[in-house]
Amino acid sequence: MTTAPAKTAPGEGAPVHRTPLALLKGLFVRLGVLPFFLVVALVAFTALSDRFLTLDNLVNVARQSVYLILVSLGQMLVLITGGFDLSVGAAIAVTSVVSALAMTALAAVFPDAIWLVIALGALAGFGAALVIGLVNGLGVAYFGVSPFIMTLGVSSVAAGISLFLTGGVPVSGLPFEFGDLLGFGKLAGIPVPVLVAAVAAVLMWILMVRTRTGAHIYAIGGNIKAAHLSAIHTRKTLILAYGLCALVASLTGLLLTARVESGEANLGGTIALESIAACVIAGVSLRGGIGRVENVVLGAFFIVLVQNGMNLAQVSSYMQMVLLGGLLILAVIFDQIRYRMLLGAR
Amino acid sequence: MSPPLVETRGLTKRYPGVVALNAVDFTLMPGEVHVLFGENGAGKSTLISMLAGANHPTEGTILVRGEPVVFQDVSDARSRGISAVFQEFSLVPTLTVAENIFLGDEPRIGPFLDRRGMLNRALRLFEDLEFPISPKRRVSSLSRAEQQMVEIAKALHREVSILILDEPTASLTDREVDHLFAVVTRLKRQGVGIIYISHRMQEFARIADRVTVLRDGAKVGEVAMAETSESELVSLMAGRAITEIYPHIPRPKGDSAPLLSIRGLHAWGVHGIDLDVRPGEVLGVAGLIGSGKSRAFRALMGLLPVEAGQVTHAGLDVTGAPTRVLMARGLYYLTADRKTEGLQMTATTRDNLAQGILAGLPRRAGLLPWRAIRAKGEDIAQRVDIPPSYRGRLVAQLSGGNQQKTLFGRGLGSDYDLYILDEPTVGVDMGARAAIYGLIRDLAAAGKAVVVISSDLPEAMNLAHRLVVFSQGRIAAELEGEAIAESAVLAHFFDFDGDSAPSTAASSQGSAA
Numbered sequence: 001m002t003t004a005p006a007k008t009a010p011g012e013g014a015p016v017h018r019t020p021l022a023l024l025k026g027l028f029v030r031l032g033v034l035p036f037f038l039v040v041a042l043v044a045f046t047a048l049s050d051r052f053l054t055l056d057n058l059v060n061v062a063r064q065s066v067y068l069i070l071v072s073l074g075q076m077l078v079l080i081t082g083g084f085d086l087s088v089g090a091a092i093a094v095t096s097v098v099s100a101l102a103m104t105a106l107a108a109v110f111p112d113a114i115w116l117v118i119a120l121g122a123l124a125g126f127g128a129a130l131v132i133g134l135v136n137g138l139g140v141a142y143f144g145v146s147p148f149i150m151t152l153g154v155s156s157v158a159a160g161i162s163l164f165l166t167g168g169v170p171v172s173g174l175p176f177e178f179g180d181l182l183g184f185g186k187l188a189g190i191p192v193p194v195l196v197a198a199v200a201a202v203l204m205w206i207l208m209v210r211t212r213t214g215a216h217i218y219a220i221g222g223n224i225k226a227a228h229l230s231a232i233h234t235r236k237t238l239i240l241a242y243g244l245c246a247l248v249a250s251l252t253g254l255l256l257t258a259r260v261e262s263g264e265a266n267l268g269g270t271i272a273l274e275s276i277a278a279c280v281i282a283g284v285s286l287r288g289g290i291g292r293v294e295n296v297v298l299g300a301f302f303i304v305l306v307q308n309g310m311n312l313a314q315v316s317s318y319m320q321m322v323l324l325g326g327l328l329i330l331a332v333i334f335d336q337i338r339y340r341m342l343l344g345a346r
Numbered sequence: 347m348s349p350p351l352v353e354t355r356g357l358t359k360r361y362p363g364v365v366a367l368n369a370v371d372f373t374l375m376p377g378e379v380h381v382l383f384g385e386n387g388a389g390k391s392t393l394i395s396m397l398a399g400a401n402h403p404t405e406g407t408i409l410v411r412g413e414p415v416v417f418q419d420v421s422d423a424r425s426r427g428i429s430a431v432f433q434e435f436s437l438v439p440t441l442t443v444a445e446n447i448f449l450g451d452e453p454r455i456g457p458f459l460d461r462r463g464m465l466n467r468a469l470r471l472f473e474d475l476e477f478p479i480s481p482k483r484r485v486s487s488l489s490r491a492e493q494q495m496v497e498i499a500k501a502l503h504r505e506v507s508i509l510i511l512d513e514p515t516a517s518l519t520d521r522e523v524d525h526l527f528a529v530v531t532r533l534k535r536q537g538v539g540i541i542y543i544s545h546r547m548q549e550f551a552r553i554a555d556r557v558t559v560l561r562d563g564a565k566v567g568e569v570a571m572a573e574t575s576e577s578e579l580v581s582l583m584a585g586r587a588i589t590e591i592y593p594h595i596p597r598p599k600g601d602s603a604p605l606l607s608i609r610g611l612h613a614w615g616v617h618g619i620d621l622d623v624r625p626g627e628v629l630g631v632a633g634l635i636g637s638g639k640s641r642a643f644r645a646l647m648g649l650l651p652v653e654a655g656q657v658t659h660a661g662l663d664v665t666g667a668p669t670r671v672l673m674a675r676g677l678y679y680l681t682a683d684r685k686t687e688g689l690q691m692t693a694t695t696r697d698n699l700a701q702g703i704l705a706g707l708p709r710r711a712g713l714l715p716w717r718a719i720r721a722k723g724e725d726i727a728q729r730v731d732i733p734p735s736y737r738g739r740l741v742a743q744l745s746g747g748n749q750q751k752t753l754f755g756r757g758l759g760s761d762y763d764l765y766i767l768d769e770p771t772v773g774v775d776m777g778a779r780a781a782i783y784g785l786i787r788d789l790a791a792a793g794k795a796v797v798v799i800s801s802d803l804p805e806a807m808n809l810a811h812r813l814v815v816f817s818q819g820r821i822a823a824e825l826e827g828e829a830i831a832e833s834a835v836l837a838h839f840f841d842f843d844g845d846s847a848p849s850t851a852a853s854s855q856g857s858a859a
Contacts, residue, residue: 210716
């Protein structure tokens with residue numbers, strides 16, 4: 001159904017060609033460029049470093065990729081509606097600063113109810129991020145501002161506010177329990193952030209594949225006018241997508257804050273670009289309407305894998321920026337080609 | 347005798363599942379106005395788009411002055427002196443008239459734009475053509491008629507020996523049409539050949555030399571204008587046994603209360619509409635492009651702002667309600683533009699049908715019953731006659747006919763009681779047409795009210811129990827039963843032309859008669 005546009009092979013019903021090239025083409029049209037990138041990366045980094053393809057390292061990559069996976073899931077929502085969100089990084093920073101400030105302030109008032117303090121602090125962070133998401137959504141849905149300008153502007157506003165609130169100095173003195181649970185905690189031997197990401201991914205999958213809201217998000221990105229003519233409240237759905245995206249980013253911000261044990265305005269600096277790259281590489285169309293949760297998880301994992309591989313291969317961090325940007329552009333070019341093949345193949 | 351300016355031999359254009367143009371031979375002599383005549387979808391637009399280089403033939407050859415040519419693109423054709431004015435304007439609204447006319451061919455002094463020269467040349471051109479438009483104005487500030495004139499001026503600004511005009515008078519007033527015809531006559535005298543597409547038959551006698559009639563992509567006749575009559579042309583155009591394709595739709599018995607009442611509806615280009623629609627009836631809506639026939643219904647569906655008037659559905663005032671509210675009440679609008687606002691082109695037929703079903707599900711939280719939705723989708727696909735092997739394909743890969751059937755299927759996903767069908771068979775083949783007419787019959791038979799808005803006159807006439815004719819944003823006539831005849835309808839197409847007062851407005855009240 002709407003929720004899984006790529007599930008059925010586009011060539012269904014057509015005469016079946018089974019040359020290797022046609023098979024690759026079919027795989028590309030169905031899944032996008034990710035499988036090809038993954039193979040290339042695995043081969044290249046295994047050749048460059050013998051520590052790369054070890055269980056330890058891969059587990060390490062999985063743990064590091066949690067944050068990007070979460071943000072990419074939110075980014076995916078917005079991309080599927082046909083927009084994008086450049087303010088996810090700022091949402092992370094705001095969450096970090098606001099929740100940290102709230103926790104330190106509340107901890108002074110209720111030193112005995114430490115879990116209440118943590119919960120209220122987290123809520124404050126979520127609330128602040130939700131405002132960012134709603135402003136984005138309102139601007140895009142009701143005032144027709146292009147998502148690019150809207151989220152870029154909001155990103156500057158939010159980053160400025162978080163710097164203003166902290167004066168650029170990290171907010172320290174968070175409750176230890178906060179960092180112990182969300183930053184370094186383990187449940188049944190599994191790190192808490194990994195569990196959080198897994199639960200979020202499952203919930204996101206259910207939202208996109210099994211609920212009306214998910215179907216509406218796909219429909220809006222596929223053809224917003226047609227969605228309107230199918231009795232879909234397009235504006236409400238858009239605002240919901242931007243709001244959810246900000247909330248998921250906020251959750252990431254909370255996990256990161258727990259990890260670094262302080263509220264910092266410079267968290268999430270490059271994550272907007274990275275999350276868009278992860279989604280596009282995972283086959284989420286920049287035109288909207290196409291994208292799948294499980295692929296996005298893989299796409300975010302891939303980005304972190306590449307960063308890890310480059311670290312092991314001793315590529316400098318400046319060079320890594322160059323490569324990441326190049327990778328994004330390459331993915332968009334392949335997305336373009338894929339879209340043409342999708343529509344052109346008769 | 348000189349060779350023809352343009353000649354086509356066996357010109358054919360195939361799309362998957364459709365033959366848009368089938369082995370057409372066509373000639374255009376210097377100083378001749380050659381009319382292309384036929385229903386919508388007969389192949390006129392396909393033919394001229396290939397002559398203008400905008401489209402490439404599947405088979406056959408085009409000869410310009412006896413020399414075979416292959417046009418890569420529009421500029422290729424233009425360099426051979428072929429210029430076309432299409433129905434869809436190619437003007438940039440944010441630029442001035444002069445800038446639009448010289449777009450892509452700007453006069454320059456050295457590396458710089460010669461703005462003064464551009465303006466002067468545009469001024470001279472407009473004086474020549476006697477078009478009263480300042481070249482300094484922005485295109486976005488012009489009326490549709492003025493834009494049409496700019497479009498024509500743009501086509502004429504350089505040496506043109508073959509001019510293609512696609513329904514140029516559709517949005518012009520009588521006086522503007524006179525202007526245009528004076529220009530056409532002057533061009534004729536200069537030896538320019540003109541290919542002219544129009545539905546307005548009374549224009550042919552004034553300017554046409556020859557008429558070629560197309561039907562379903564094939565040439566069915568070529569006659570000299572002096573030796574033919576309107577009735578001969580109409581019978582050539584309609585040709586086929588119309589009764590075969592149009593089903594008999596039984597009229598509802600008795601006089602039921604109107605399901606939908608429109609009173610004094612005003613919107614952009616709609617100047618006061620009064621209309622009732624009853625359950626079980628098929629209401630035909632005819633009129634030229636720009637007559638407001640589509641806009642009136644788009645306004646009542648919440649797709650255009652309603653400026654004044656009242657819309658009542660089943661006894662409740664729904665004026666200006668949002669589209670989704672109207673749909674929840676049982677009104678369905680099938681768009682005339684399936685690609686840009688009807689279908690999700692990158693999703694499959696199944697997914698598109700599911701969206702239609704989703705619209706009708708009760709609003710409650712929780713997981714969607716996908717199994718039931720899928721089963722219902724298969725039912726609908728069966729009803730609209732889409733073969734199982736096509737249902738999993740992307741809509742973009744389907745023929746126009748199957749796309750339209752998919753769009754129709756979206757409307758069957760939920761239980762609506764009023765179907766507004768805007769150009770339900772635009773750009774589809776005969777087979778799909780027949781299938782869609784069958785669906786319309788089934789809807790009416792099930793007691794639904796069906797409104798068929800159509801620029802295809804035989805379609806509107808043959809399906810309708812009752813036919814209203816729009817002209818200049820008003821209802822010019824309402825015809826019922828036996829009174830629905832081609833001549834009667836055509837006569838009303840131009841009511842209110844110019845700025846004359848409504849002449850037979852009284853007939854618009856006659857729904858009870």
